[in-house]
Amino acid sequence: MVPKVAGKGSSFKGAALYYLHDKGALSKDRIAFAITENLPTNDPEFAVALMIRTAENQQKIKQRAGTSARGRKLQHPVYTYSLSWAPDEQPTREQMLTAARDSLAALGLQGHETLLIAHNDEPHPHIHIIVNRVHPETGIAAKLDNDHLKLSTWAEAYEKAQGQIRCEQRVENNKRRRNEYVKDQSNDNSAAFHDWRRDRVREQFTRQQDDQKALSAAHRAQRQALFAAKEQRIRLARNQIRADHKHLWVAHFQTEKAQRTHYEFDRRQSAAQLRQFLKTSGKGFFHAERQERSGHLSQAFGDIVRAPERKAALDAAHRKNRTALAAKVARKQRDAFKTINDQYRKDLDELKDRQRTEQRDFSLRQSERSQQAARDIKTNADLPLFRQAQSAKRYADIAENARDITADRTRTARTFAKSARDRKRAGREFEKTAGTAKAAQAPATRQSLTAARYEQIAETKREITRARPRAAKAFGDAAKDRPRAAHDFAKAAGSANSTQASAKESRDTATQRDSATRRKRTADRYQHIAENKQDITAEKEASSSRRSTRQDRALRLHDQFREQAEEITRDTRGRGRELTLPRKPDDPKPR
Structure with missing residues (x-):
């Protein structure tokens, strides 16, 4: 039921x-x-x-x-x-x-x-x-x-x-x-499956329509080719018949031309004879016998009067002959054309039988395919094909994504290589700037130390000069009181020695203080350089996630290096030669 x-x-x-x-x-x-x-x-x-x-x-x-x-x-x-x-x-x-x-x-x-x-x-x-x-x-x-x-x-x-x-x-x-x-559990993605099935059925229908149109076009082309071959045979037969009867038409037209020429000659000859007769006979013509005159006049006027009739009869005979010859040629052509058309109809019937057989076989194949497709839809036999299509689509998507990832990696590698080159160039510029600053700082430091030493020596000399009057006074008093003078001299000598010792100690203290300052300043610079190197290292480690800002960070570091170099230059300005700082790519060229 x-x-x-x-x-x-x-x-x-x-x-x-x-x-x-x-x-x-x-x-x-x-x-x-x-x-x-x-x-x-x-x-x-x-x-x-x-x-x-x-x-x-x-x-x-x-x-x-x-x-x-x-x-x-x-x-x-x-x-x-x-x-x-x-x-x-x-x-x-x-x-x-x-x-x-x-x-x-x-x-x-x-x-x-x-x-x-x-x-x-x-x-x-x-x-x-x-x-x-x-x-x-x-x-x-x-x-x-x-x-x-x-x-x-x-x-x-x-x-x-x-x-x-x-x-x-x-x-x-x-x-x-x-x-x-x-509900139907045969397919987890039923909507996609039904959409795929609808598209597949539509594609099959479109393919069937295209195949039918192609077959109809092929059959039509075959019939047109057969008709063109028949027309070509008719043209060849017509040309052959015309060639076969060409000599008859040539002979016919030559005969007509000869007859017209003979007619014109007779007409002109009769008129010429009449004129010659009238000219030579003169007045004696009217004195001749009546029977003789009537014979000449009757013949002359008869030729003149019957000329149009003879011309019409000649033209009618010519038309009759041409019509007979044309009818003979047309009969020949009809016979030839009838044979060609009969053969064409026979070939056309055979071609149509073959085409009907092909169309019937094609319709049977299409019907079998349609019935098989309907059975597949009814029994879900096309589900494996859908799964294969889905798998192929997924593989194609995966391959496309892999190609996109490869292209992204290539672009990333190129960007990273460019950033690495920029970092190396910034490092070289920084090293060059640091070396220039160090080279400019060393003479200034030596000059400052030498000036401090000279200033300490001069201070000591000034102290000795200030101590000499006291020593002379002490020497005079010593002359008065040698023991006390000797004692004072010894005391002055001791004071001088202590002054020299204190001057030496001052010089040593200043030298140690300058050395400590230099060491501290150098340590600060090295520490700052180390911090910059750590920043560069951290920047290298984080460059994979911040590819778009690498060049900007390198430029900022370059600016920092320039600022540091400018600071060093400002510190050493007046003590030595100024530093020549490297230019940015976008800095204007100095004059």
């Missing part, structure tokens, strides 16, 4: 025109029987009219029944479905009617106007049911929710009652429907 819902409609006349007649005709040969339910007539045509009247008067029926008249007018009052048995089953009329009534009860339509129509145009027995959704007593329209599921459940119960289950899949689906909603 196979129930199939045709759907809902708006025209009872259209449904009756299809189900109560043969396909594409007004005959009723395929109607096995037609029975009405809940209708006061057994005439199918009149029953359809009553169903139309019931649907149109839905609101009046509701008012008469006392039900609510709210809601929109029903747009699709027609509901049709069919019940089909297996080809090896032969249900009786009563069994078919009983099954139809039971299916109506399963759908909740047992009180509605119904038309049951059985057909015999298929190998399997089947019956069609046309139902009016508007109830004839209440005017309420049947909702028909889940009608497919209800009919499937009823069909399973019907087969169980018959003692033979013919559709195991339906039993399994109904069993699962009792607990959960069943």
Whole structure:
């Protein structure tokens, strides 16, 4: 048992025109029987009219029944479905009617106007049911929710009652429907699968159309080539016949020319003879015998008067001869053309037979492909092809992504190499700047140390000079009092020695202080350079994630190096030569 819902409609006349007649005709040969339910007539045509009247008067029926008249007018009052048995089953009329009534009860339509129509145009027995959704007593329209599921459940119960289950899949689906909603689990991505299937069917249809157009074009080209060959043979035959009869036309025109020439000669000769006769005979012509005169005059005037008639007769004879010769040539051409056309028609018939055979074979192949495609769709046999297509698409996407990644890596490597070159160039410039600053600082430091030493020596000399008067005074006093002078001299000498020792100690302290200052300054510079190197190292480690800012960072470091060099230059300016700092790429060239 196979129930199939045709759907809902708006025209009872259209449904009756299809189900109560043969396909594409007004005959009723395929109607096995037609029975009405809940209708006061057994005439199918009149029953359809009553169903139309019931649907149109839905609101009046509701008012008469006392039900609510709210809601929109029903747009699709027609509901049709069919019940089909297996080809090896032969249900009786009563069994078919009983099954139809039971299916109506399963759908909740047992009180509605119904038309049951059985057909015999298929190998399997089947019956069609046309139902009016508007109830004839209440005017309420049947909702028909889940009608497919209800009919499937009823069909399973019907087969169980018959003692033979013919559709195991339906039993399994109904069993699962009792607990959960069943959907197609054959493909996890059903939307993509159905889209792929639709595109594939559309592509197959387009390919079939293209193949059909190509075959039709090839057949048309073959017929045109055959026609062109026939026309070529006709032209060759016409030219050959004309060539064969050319000498006849040449002879005919030569004969006409000779005859016209002879006619013109006779006409001119007769006129010349008459003029000569009149000229030589003179007046004696009128004194001659009448019979003699009439003979000459009659002959002369007869030649002159009959000249047009002779010319017309000559032209008519020429036309007759030309017409006869043209008719002979045309007869020859017709015979030749008839032979060529007969052969062409024979070849064309053979070609059309071959083309019809090719078209039939092509249609059979296309039909087999279409049927196979329909079977594949019905059994989901095209699912492996879909999976293969998806796998191929994924592999193609992976390959494309790999190519993009390779291109990105290549660009990144080029950028990194360029940044490395920029860093090396900045390092060389920094080393050059540091070396120049160091070279400029060393002479200035030596000069500052030498000046400090000279200043200390001068201070010591000044102290000794200031001590000499005291020593002289002490020496004078010593002369007065040698012991005390000796003692004072010794004290002065000791004071001088202590002064020299303190001067030496001052010099040593200044030298140590300058050395400590230089060492501290050098240590600070080395520490700053180390910090810069650490910054450069950190910048190298983080360059992979900040590729776009490497050049800017290198430029900033370059600016820092310039600032440091400028600081060193400012410190050493006045003590030695100034540093020559490296220029940026964008700095203007000095004059």
